[in-house]
Amino acid sequence: MRLNTISGRFAALTIIFVVLAEICILLPSLASYRLDYLESRLERAQIASLALLATDESLASDLESELLQNAGVFNVVLRRNDIRQLVLSSPIPGPVSATYDLREEGVFQTMDDALRTLFDNRDEVIRVIGSPVNQAGQLIEITMNTAPLRQGMIDYGLRLLLLSAAFSVMTALLLNLVVQRLVLVPIRRVISHMVAYANAPEDPRHIIAPNARIAELNAAESALETMQKTVTSSLKQKERMAQLGQAVAKISHDLRNILTTTQIFADRLEDSADPKVRRAAPKLVNSISRAVTLCETTLAFGKAEEPPPTLSRFNLAQLAADVVEAETLAGEAVGKVDFVTDIPPSLTIRADRDQLYRVLTNLIRNARQAIEGTGEPGTVELAAGENDNEWWIRIGDTGPGLPEKAREHLFKPFSGSARKGGTGLGLTIAADLVRGHGGAVDLIRSDAEGSEFMIHIPRDVSIALQPQPAAAQ
Ligand SMILES: Nc1ncnc2c1ncn2[C@@H]1O[C@H](COP(=O)(O)OP(=O)(O)O)[C@@H](O)[C@H]1O
Numbered sequence: 001m002r003l004n005t006i007s008g009r010f011a012a013l014t015i016i017f018v019v020l021a022e023i024c025i026l027l028p029s030l031a032s033y034r035l036d037y038l039e040s041r042l043e044r045a046q047i048a049s050l051a052l053l054a055t056d057e058s059l060a061s062d063l064e065s066e067l068l069q070n071a072g073v074f075n076v077v078l079r080r081n082d083i084r085q086l087v088l089s090s091p092i093p094g095p096v097s098a099t100y101d102l103r104e105e106g107v108f109q110t111m112d113d114a115l116r117t118l119f120d121n122r123d124e125v126i127r128v129i130g131s132p133v134n135q136a137g138q139l140i141e142i143t144m145n146t147a148p149l150r151q152g153m154i155d156y157g158l159r160l161l162l163l164s165a166a167f168s169v170m171t172a173l174l175l176n177l178v179v180q181r182l183v184l185v186p187i188r189r190v191i192s193h194m195v196a197y198a199n200a201p202e203d204p205r206h207i208i209a210p211n212a213r214i215a216e217l218n219a220a221e222s223a224l225e226t227m228q229k230t231v232t233s234s235l236k237q238k239e240r241m242a243q244l245g246q247a248v249a250k251i252s253h254d255l256r257n258i259l260t261t262t263q264i265f266a267d268r269l270e271d272s273a274d275p276k277v278r279r280a281a282p283k284l285v286n287s288i289s290r291a292v293t294l295c296e297t298t299l300a301f302g303k304a305e306e307p308p309p310t311l312s313r314f315n316l317a318q319l320a321a322d323v324v325e326a327e328t329l330a331g332e333a334v335g336k337v338d339f340v341t342d343i344p345p346s347l348t349i350r351a352d353r354d355q356l357y358r359v360l361t362n363l364i365r366n367a368r369q370a371i372e373g374t375g376e377p378g379t380v381e382l383a384a385g386e387n388d389n390e391w392w393i394r395i396g397d398t399g400p401g402l403p404e405k406a407r408e409h410l411f412k413p414f415s416g417s418a419r420k421g422g423t424g425l426g427l428t429i430a431a432d433l434v435r436g437h438g439g440a441v442d443l444i445r446s447d448a449e450g451s452e453f454m455i456h457i458p459r460d461v462s463i464a465l466q467p468q469p470a471a472a473q
């Protein structure tokens, strides 16, 4: 039994407590033993003296020494009718060293006397005074030696200690049994359930069924049961979601291919001889291209983890120009959005060029779409710079600011879109890609005058190379 186990602790504590309790009762027990001993001596002396008084004088001398020996005292004095009478006497081996009057001794006095008797190992002669039994006089006084009393006390003390040792061992064993049964067995059960459950958390057979009779343990089991049920059901749900995700990915993939083919045919409708068909054609093309975009972004998001960035050094102004060019082309139909870039021409940045292209495209496209949505002209501004720790890119626009829904679900997949035909994935993907670089995308301003997003990309490569969090939550 080791001391760091519950049973070990219990056994040790039991022994300590019993020993402490024993120490507390040992002294009073010894004091009471001594008192009993002295009183029995007085009683025997009284009987002996009465025996002698009733005997023939001629026999007295022999009988006297025998009676004294039997009583274990040297002499006996009785006081009757105010007359002090030496009834029995024999030679005393030494001077009387102390007198104890049992009629006057208080509790603490007896304990003090007991201690003194115990630790004084000289054999001394003491005088003991007490009241005679049966009111056979006013006082009885004996002289006796201390050695037999002391020996008796030592034997008694040892017996008491031995008994308490046996008692404490037995209590420890019993307590141990009880602890095993009441506490350890249920705890081991909980542990084994936890281990089994950890190995196969999706298997509901490993969920614990609370049955401990001790309230606290039962509460622990119930808490474990609740936790296991929650985890198991959310695991199942996750699994279903993953399967669903795979199905959605497959559908998106095939749908995109079908739509791309349809798009080619829809393009041809613009050359149709029928003016109605010609008029409807651009709307059809537009709808199909929105559907293709939806498929593509869903597919991109479906890759639960973006590949880690492949870092290279490149000119940021050049990249921004590419993005702006593509967006200008995409927004040509309305043509009311101005793009302004304020990026030092020599600014070189270390990042994944393709990923950063996607990030900027997403943010700039959102800005363009927001401005276009107002029907008013507006400006999208792109600025960038660097400091000792990072590169920063700011994308601002003069649009209407983020709608409340978008602000509430900022960077959350599928839930933030407030735009017709939107997926609510653009910002999520942008944020995930930048996080893959160890950086962050922040919305720093959004009001009626427009919005401003800030991208931070740290210079410290080690941050970028840390494992990338999953894009989906
Ligand atoms: N610069 C912006 N100005 C105003 N609203 C914006 C801006 N950027 C994003 N939003 C809002 O946030 C929503 C979520 O954007 P995003 O995650 O790119 O999804 P989507 O563009 O597919 O809707 C958009 O629908 C739009 O309402």
Ligand SMILES: [Mg+2]
Binding pocket: 362, 365, 366, 422, 425, 426, 427
């Ligand atoms: Mg978008």
